[in-house]
Amino acid sequence: MTIYISGHSFNYEMENVARMFTGDVVVKNGRPEPDEQGDYAFLYKNDNCEACALGCVVCWKGMSAEKAQAVSPKATDKENELALAVLFYDAMCTLTGIRPPWGVITGIRPAKFAGKMLLEAQPQEVEARLVEKYRVSPNKARLCVMTAQKSAQIASLNTEKSYSLYVSIPFCPTRCSYCSFVSKSVERDRQLVEPYLDKLIEELACSGKIAEELGLKLETVYIGGGTPTVLSAPQLERLCEAVAKYFPLDSAREFSVEAGRPDTIDEDKLRVLRDAGVSRLSINPQTANPRVLDAIGRRHSAQDIEHSYALARRLGFDNINADLIAGLPLDDLSSFAHSLDWILGMRPENITVHALTLKRASNLTEEKQSGGADAAAMVDHAFERLTQQGYAPYYMYKQKGTVDSLENTGYALPGRDCLYNVYIMDELHTIIACGAGAVTKLKNQKTGLIKRIFNYKYPKEYIEGFEEILARRKGIAEFYHEV
Ligand code: SF4
Structure with missing residues (x-):
């Protein structure tokens, strides 16, 4: 679809509205030709005409719709942008018969x-x-x-000096077909793991010292990836010891580790994590359907998840998250509902429901497979079922490229919300992030100013460019001193 913009500069928002209905969008300034062919929308603001100050003419698959409205001369650009987005959205709903559930809210939060x-x-x-x-x-x-x-x-727990620590382990046993994360398969890059860990521990030491000198208060720790439990038990022990040595874990409210896939979990590793004070684990089934697991390249069964889950409970973990994905290939509403009930049977404290996102780097996109049908019905079903079962949504975000513009939502039993997820999603305080692909987000709580420090994306780049990584750490202290 071609979008013609005339008399305003709401290009970005209008493109976002169009993208909820079609993936193929071109934006141009000006007006369509009188004999314009194909799908297009003419979105205008006309300051010379009181009766039709804002409007759209939309042609879609041989049908057309027109909408216009007058606006007050005192209306702000934001108000006009919203009004035009609603006119365009309504016209597209009429013509396509599709009604994207988030309306004209196109932002990610x-x-x-x-x-x-x-x-x-x-x-x-x-x-x-x-x-x-x-x-x-x-x-x-x-x-x-x-x-x-x-x-x-x-958010009310947050203080001016609060910060959280994120540690990245960008390795996985193999790559899942829907994943666009920079994670490396350890089958191919096992030789990088030890040197990566050496550098990561150096970065933790440097970052911990800076945070201490600045008098910051550690709220939560999150070791994610990738799949951190792809590390061996001794490697996990080394990592956890470094976190405990360089950061004041006693003051932290929460220590989460993504144990992701059950093919990486064993008793030794869970003992190491438990003894290190890890208070929340993620064990992620994604689905209970064996055909779907196979289609997305996960080499485990629903029984493997049950086994890992029971093991974690036996070792004393009392806060476990389970991830589920809506819209996977070969999945449908009844199979998704079955997966959700199966997870509910294990009664994890947190259940996170993701809508499948097809980003450019994922194998699913490369192979041009479509996501499963009914994703919208699946996330709606999850909301109804989980809220009936005593879970409440506590964090939520949308990602570009999500099937049907849907959201990802974290649900928790009362008092078991993952604080880190809220802190990072709502940008409530500084996140000091270490490791490949990690992005440190510094937040000035008085002014709201946010500054990012990027680490190199891939483990090899991170190891080879480590001097630069350490040099960039200085930006943390500089940010706080400038405040
Ligand atoms: S385990 Fe997670 S990070 Fe690793 S490949 Fe699969 S989806 Fe991606």
Whole structure:
């Protein structure tokens, strides 16, 4: 579809609206030719015509729709942008018969948006406003407000000196077909793991010293990846000892480790993590359907997950997260519902429901396989079922390229929310991130200013360019001294 922009500069937002309906979007300034062919939208702001100051003419598959409205001369650009987005969205819904559930909220953090509205309105009013003004579906509006309320409670724990630590282990046993993460398969890069760990521990030492000198307060630790449990038990022990040596774990509220795939979990490794004080584990089934597991390249069964889960419980882990993905190839609503009930049978404290995202680097995109059908129905089902079962949504985000523009949502039993997820998603405080692919996000809590420090993406680059990685660490102290 070609979008013609005239009399305004809302190009980005209009493109985002169009992308909810079609992946093929070209944006041009100007107006269509009188004999324009194909799918197009003419989105205009006309300052010389009071009766039709904002409007759109949309042609789609041989049909057309026109919408226009007058706006007050006092209306701000933001108000005009929203009004035009709604006109365009409504026209596209009429022509395509599709109704994207997030309406014209195209940003990645809808709950943060709702959180701001909750500062000045009651939850019911915010829900109604999301539905009426932003065309959000009633279900999503409820999800959004519930999440924003939970996030606000967690945000209240935050102090001016708070920070969290993220540690990246960018290796996996093999690569899952839907994954676009920079993770390396250890089958191919095993020789990099030890030198990587050496450098990572140096970076932890340097970062811990800087945080201590700045008087920062550690809130949470998150070791993610990749699959951190791809490390051997002695390697995990070395890593955890380094974290404990260079960071004040006693003051931390939470220590999470992604144990991801059951083919990387054994009793020795879980004992190491437990003895190191890890308080939350992620063991991620993604689905219980063996055909789907096979289609996405995961070499484990639902029974392997049950075994890992039981092992973790026996060793005393009392906070476990299970990830589930909606929209996987070969999956359907009834198989997804079965997977969810199977997970509920294990009663994990956290269940995170992701909508499949097809990013450019993933094998699924490369192989041009489509994601499964019914993803929207699956995430709606998860919301209903999990809230009935005593779980509440506590963090949520959208990613570009998600099937049906859907959201990823973390649900938790009361009091078991993963604080780190909220801190990073709502950008509440500094995240000091170490390792390949890690991005340190420094936050000035008074002004809201955020600065990022990027590490090299891949383990080999990280090892070879480590002097530069250490040099960039100086940016942490500089940021706080400039404040
Ligand atoms: S385990 Fe996770 S990070 Fe690793 S390849 Fe699979 S989806 Fe990607």
